[in-house]
């Protein structure tokens with residue numbers, strides 16, 4: 001764990017710090033209206049004309065015939081301007097993934113109509129973001145861009161070690177917009193046939209720590225939370241399941257939906273890791289009691305733990321909840337080589353998760369499923385694990401044996417893992 005991470009572990013999940021925000025960002029009540037011009041372009045098919053509409057229904061990102069052929073749709077938002085030297089959440093992350101997809105022949109160039117990148121998508125509108133975050137936070141961040149422009153880089157006090165540069169606001173809206181675009185496209189495809197493509201938002205800054213009142217833990221806007229609300233609002237997909245397998249607890253997503261019975265938030269994470277929330281007995285509140293499930297895993301847990309957790313906790317929860325869409329906070333920092341945590345996932349673990357979640361979506365919600373990049377700070381293990389996720393989406397065999405070295409793994413603490421899983425099953429009557 002980095003010193004930065006340790007430094008900010010004190011913030012409680014359900015008690016964010018709006019006051020600090022007010023002192024940093026002067027709020028203006030004015031809402032900036034954004035008119036969307038809807039333009040999407042498939043890089044795999046250069047003949048296709050862009051589709052442009054003003055204030056259009058947002059479900060026409062890709063023409064129907066392309067949607068029918070595609071197995072994977074993805075968007076990239078690398079946020080090249082949002083960067084701080086030597087910071088693990090760096091602007092090298094998305095390009096490293098894109099390089100790996102290229103090298104492993106998983107890009108549109110190699111896969112034709114099977115794998116499509118949606119380019120030129122729109123940023124999220126302020127209204128989209130405001131379904132999750134307070135207006136004072138959004139307008140405050142926008143205003144802070146002037147100071148960031150003057151100073152180059154600012155730290156946002158009281159929010160965990162979250163920095164901002166002059167492009168942070170726009171680039172964060174774009175990342176949230178990528179998720180929205182993928183929800184639109186996957187939903188549109190699910191109306192055309194029973195096997196819609198999987199979506200993957202290869203975006204940063206990540207989102208799952210950002211609380212309704214502010215950013216936190218490298219995260220600016222809750223990309224997945226914004227997409228969940230959007231799926232409900234725009235497409236009438238009432239019941240949303242969010243599976244978060246990042247090594248850290250998705251406290252921001254949890255906060256946004258803690259009392260909401262229609263959004264099931266399930267997080268697996270390393271016990272005691274940042275930000276210290278996500279205890280096994282945090283199950284939601286009021287009407288939302290029972291639709292939050294936390295499974296903290298002991299340090300050293302890995303492939304065995306996650307397969308067990310999937311079979312005994314994740315799959316039964318999903319079957320019982322019966323979602324209309326599954327969204328996934330796909331953090332790759334539980335990888336054994338990741339520098340920020342102490343779990344022992346391998347490339348093969350991420351392949352198994354992607355494959356199994358894809359099957360769940362097929363069984364339960366017409367295949368509607370979008371992954372969102374969260375953490376993952378070892379560029380090598382991050383990019384090979386995302387590539388293997390793509391291979392799982394394509395029903396191709398895993399290349400994990402090329403990347404994983406079993407010799408570096410320690411024995412998993414099976415007793416503690418069993419205890420944790422059985423306890424979660426007991427609490428949730430699974």
Ligand SMILES: [Zn+2]
Pocket residue numbers: 246247248331333374375376
């Ligand atoms: Zn993480």
